[in-house]
Amino acid sequence: MRQTIDPERFPEPLRPLAAKVRDGVRLDAEDALLCLTTPHVLPLGRLAAAVRHELHGKVAFYNINRHINPTNICVYTYNCKFCSFAALPGEAHAWQMSHEEVYRRAAAHGGDEVTEFHIVGGVHPDLEMAWYEEMLRGLRERFPRAHLKAFTAVEIEWFARQEKLPVSAVLERLVAAGLGSLPGGGAEIFHPEVRDVICKGKTGAEEWLEIHRVAHQLGLKSNCTMLYGHVERPEHKVDHLLRLRALQDDTGGFNAFIPLAYHPENNYLGLRYQTTGLDDLRHVAASRLVLDNIPHLKAYWVMVTPKLAQIALSFGADDLDGTVVEETIYHMAGAETAQQLTRAELERIVRAAGFEPVERDTLYRPVHRAA
Numbered sequence: 275m276r277q278t279i280d281p282e283r284f285p286e287p288l289r290p291l292a293a294k295v296r297d298g299v300r301l302d303a304e305d306a307l308l309c310l311t312t313p314h315v316l317p318l319g320r321l322a323a324a325v326r327h328e329l330h331g332k333v334a335f336y337n338i339n340r341h342i343n344p345t346n347i348c349v350y351t352y353n354c355k356f357c358s359f360a361a362l363p364g365e366a367h368a369w370q371m372s373h374e375e376v377y378r379r380a381a382a383h384g385g386d387e388v389t390e391f392h393i394v395g396g397v398h399p400d401l402e403m404a405w406y407e408e409m410l411r412g413l414r415e416r417f418p419r420a421h422l423k424a425f426t427a428v429e430i431e432w433f434a435r436q437e438k439l440p441v442s443a444v445l446e447r448l449v450a451a452g453l454g455s456l457p458g459g460g461a462e463i464f465h466p467e468v469r470d471v472i473c474k475g476k477t478g479a480e481e482w483l484e485i486h487r488v489a490h491q492l493g494l495k496s497n498c499t500m501l502y503g504h505v506e507r508p509e510h511k512v513d514h515l516l517r518l519r520a521l522q523d524d525t526g527g528f529n530a531f532i533p534l535a536y537h538p539e540n541n542y543l544g545l546r547y548q549t550t551g552l553d554d555l556r557h558v559a560a561s562r563l564v565l566d567n568i569p570h571l572k573a574y575w576v577m578v579t580p581k582l583a584q585i586a587l588s589f590g591a592d593d594l595d596g597t598v599v600e601e602t603i604y605h606m607a608g609a610e611t612a613q614q615l616t617r618a619e620l621e622r623i624v625r626a627a628g629f630e631p632v633e634r635d636t637l638y639r640p641v642h643r644a645a
């Protein structure tokens with residue numbers, strides 16, 4: 275029972291929802307639809323903030339991480355119409371790093387402080403899984419304290435096909451090489467009415483969910499995402515969130531959910547508009563309320579700007595992601611945010627919002643550093 279919520283103090287259409295949240299009753303599909311469509315975004319945020327407060331109090335998490343994208347060459351370049359990052363071999367903007375280049379970037383800008391490398395890339399037609407295993411081993415040797423969060427379910431599925439191995443065997447090999455957890459990318463929108471428009475032919479919803487299920491069964495944690503703000507309807511997002519919640523009920527393996535706002539530049543989807551600030555806050559609040567079993571909700575500052583991520587802390591988010599340093603997926607799609615934030619800047623944003631910054635590792639354990 276959340277005593278701080280008085281349904282009478284909410285706009286009339288939100289009162290039954292407020293009563294459910296107050297009483298800890300799980301939201302159903304109809305409630306989820308209301309969250310994703312109500313014009314009363316500020317009161318919705320108040321409800322999500324109450325849930326967030328119960329889970330995390332005044333704490334807001336961040337980490338010291340590095341994003342590394344070893345290649346943007348991708349067999350799905352023509353499939354994922356929303357992607358501004360991918361390239362075909364030989365294209366002017368295509369890149370493929372050597373192992374040494376990956377290690378050099380990992381070490382740059384105080385790499386010794388890093389607790390997490392977030393490594394994802396295009397699905398390269400020719401790079402073998404052994405290349406990635408060697409990369410993981412090389413990173414583990416050079417940065418023994420850092421957690422390697424790597425490969426979307428899309429990349430894992432490709433490895434399984436390439437190696438003619440079950441997903442469990444692929445994950446076991448990658449774990450032996452140093453893999454620590456899976457990031458949440460590649461989920462987009464699960465519903466086929468949307469998937470067939472934005473990324474037909476790429477890893478399907480069932481496969482994405484199954485790969486995360488297998489990872490969780492092997493003891494790996496993972497994240498999950500939802501790409502919104504393009505051709506989807508609210509019903510598609512309800513379906514997406516409920517599928518994630520159902521898997522989490524079974525496995526408990528998701529650490530964090532990250533709502534990802536679509537960026538429209540330099541891709542083939544042919545849409546002009548970015549999401550608005552209020553849209554972004556609505557998705558944060560709605561996901562906090564619907565995903566009652568996923569402990570953390572990230573407001574990824576690269577995507578929504580540090581200013582909006584700061585406000586999102588009062589709409590249900592408890593994590594800003596990290597220092598990042600070199601981001602390409604969103605910047606190639608038109609993001610105008612900085613490439614990196616320092617620890618001091620992340621802490622300043624959090625404190626100014628009235629929260630207490632806590633540096634975490636990938637598994638959300640506090641990191642204690644010598645002064």
Ligand code: V47
Nearest residue numbers: 356357358457458459460497499501535536537607
């Ligand atoms: O799967 C690609 C999205 C994702 C665009 O797990 C786009 O901690 C918007 O998953 N506009 C990759 N989005 C990023 C991702 C992520 C980010 C931060 C943290 C974590 C985590 C995961 O980026 C892709 C796709 O959904 N994406 N292109 C675009 N034009």
Ligand code: SF4
Nearest residue numbers: 348350354357360396
């Ligand atoms: Fe490739 Fe991922 Fe971009 Fe799709 S979203 S084209 S799989 S890099």
